[in-house]
Ligand SMILES: Cc1cc2nc3c(=O)[nH]c(=O)nc-3n(C[C@H](O)[C@H](O)[C@H](O)COP(=O)(O)O)c2cc1C
């Protein structure tokens with residue numbers, strides 16, 4: 001069983017049944033996000049119905065966490081670390097500005113074709129091998145402008 | 158030569174596998190622990206002098222002793238793998254490369270406090286870490302180290318992994334419990350402490366994974382061995398994450414009490430490109446900055462406090478002479494402003510105010526009096542907030558001004574950077 005969501009959903013133990021449903025909320029939001037691509041109002045409502053929590057509460061909880069997307073993002077979600085260690089290693093703004101220029105979007109935006117979105121993030125716990133960026137689930141270390149170009153070329157941009 | 162303890166296996170091939178762990182003496186400590194009584198185990202942890210590695214340094218054995226003794230009350234161990242403090246990358250490495258060591262620590266802790274349930278909370282971004290946790294737990298079940306009647310001892314323990322979803326504050330123990338319950342990660346008011354009222358209202362022992370990883374070794378080799386490493390008040394091995402302007406950034410496991418200078422110069426290969434050292438953040442982004450003339454300090458809780466900083470998570474961030482300290486303070490302030498959970502006003506408003514002030518100074522728009530306003534704002538946050546984040550966010554700006562005030566003054570007066578003026582000519 002390698003699937004984190006399946007693991008979490010099956011994990012809620014006997015003895016604390018009263019709390020069980022609510023405790024599954026983050027796992028349920030991950031499932032919904034996977035299915036819908038983002039947490040659309042429809043996805044939020046489905047989670048709310050399943051767990052018998054109000055849609056408002058689900059929305060409010062989801063909005064607390066940056067990994068839950070309440071707006072559709074790009075097919076490739078690019079995150080650039082602006083943490084202090086990555087900055088000292090030559091990362092942060094030089095890399096952010098480069099991606100921004102190349103994709104013609106600002107941080108927080110998605111390209112019109114829906115292919116790429118850019119986000120600036122704090123520390124990916126890769127500080128010893130920074131600058132670090134992430135594209136979807138993959139983290140890249142020792143990133144340079146050239147390496148970003150190579151990665152984006154490979155993704156067809 | 159110091160022999161690594163916590164990282165002794167991580168360079169072996171397939172170090173994450175249960176077979177590798179078992180081949181090198183893994184899970185022997187559980188057997189040994191079961192031969193003693195829970196009280197004896199708690200006593201050993203107390204005598205070892207082990208203090209929490211999650212940042213606050215609270216004595217582990219004392220915390221175990223706070224757990225209610227009543228056997229009828231279900232108890233929980235909550236395992237903190239939320240590592241998000243900029244500069245810190247030790248937990249990610251140990252969970253990816255030696256998760257069984259942590260599970261063994263959890264089993265022993267659960268035995269000592271009488272817990273039947275363990276919840277792992279892991280940072281949502283740790284994709285490999287999640288997989289390693291899940292696989293390791295499944296293998297531990299298969300080998301009879303988790304589940305019912307563990308190794309015939311009569312003890313039962315269930316363990317599962319739960320992912321956070323991107324919020325630094327969820328590393329704070331009560332916020333982590335809220336998040337595990339499926340809520341927004343707002344810290345809870347203490348007391349009651351988690352040892353009384355924790356996850357689902359049940360008494361809960363919360364530990365950082367590096368703390369838990371120390372447990373099997375304390376049981377195996379004895380508390381006296383552990384207490385023989387380190388200083389008066391800081392015992393045992395510690396993983397130091399070194400980043401920034403050094404030749405060999407990385408995680409280094411060394412005895413507590415080692416000098417900060419030795420970590421930088423010998424283990425991390427010295428400052429990069431032959432440059433001079435300017436400043437160090439010794440314990441992760443929330444600990445005060447130390448100037449270069451204070452790096453002969455031993456890396457221990459008490460000595461760093463005396464030197465005007467904190468051991469924190471032991472994440473050493475090294476800055477050379479070309480670093481602008483206004484920019485460092487600005488960047489750290491931005492981090493905290495972004496991560497404030499918004500629950501209390503001094504932190505919510507103060508963190509943004511600090512960032513705005515530092516941002517305008519950095520960009521040549523500072524005004525006379527801004528430095529005083531920053532100090533007033535920082536002092537108005539520290540001590541007045543719901544959780545320790547308030548104190549944490551006041552640290553970088555305050556310490557940067559304390560040690561490098563002339564750089565702030567130059568930025569305001571000349572609308573430009575002193576360091577740049579010196580190093581770009
Ligand atoms: C803002 C904030 C963030 C924290 N983040 C973490 C974290 O990511 N990991 C961790 O183990 N402890 C973190 N802590 C410390 C925990 O609250 C708690 O003290 C720790 O998990 C207890 O374990 P220990 O006794 O083993 O250190 C954080 C504390 C604060 C105030």
Ligand code: SF4
Pocket residue numbers: 326343344496497498499500501502504505542543544545546547
């Ligand atoms: S101090 Fe900051 S992070 Fe802590 S509870 Fe208050 S607002 Fe939230």
Ligand code: FES
Pocket residue numbers: 081082083084085086087122123124125126127130132243244245
């Ligand atoms: S600061 Fe970028 S990964 Fe930690």
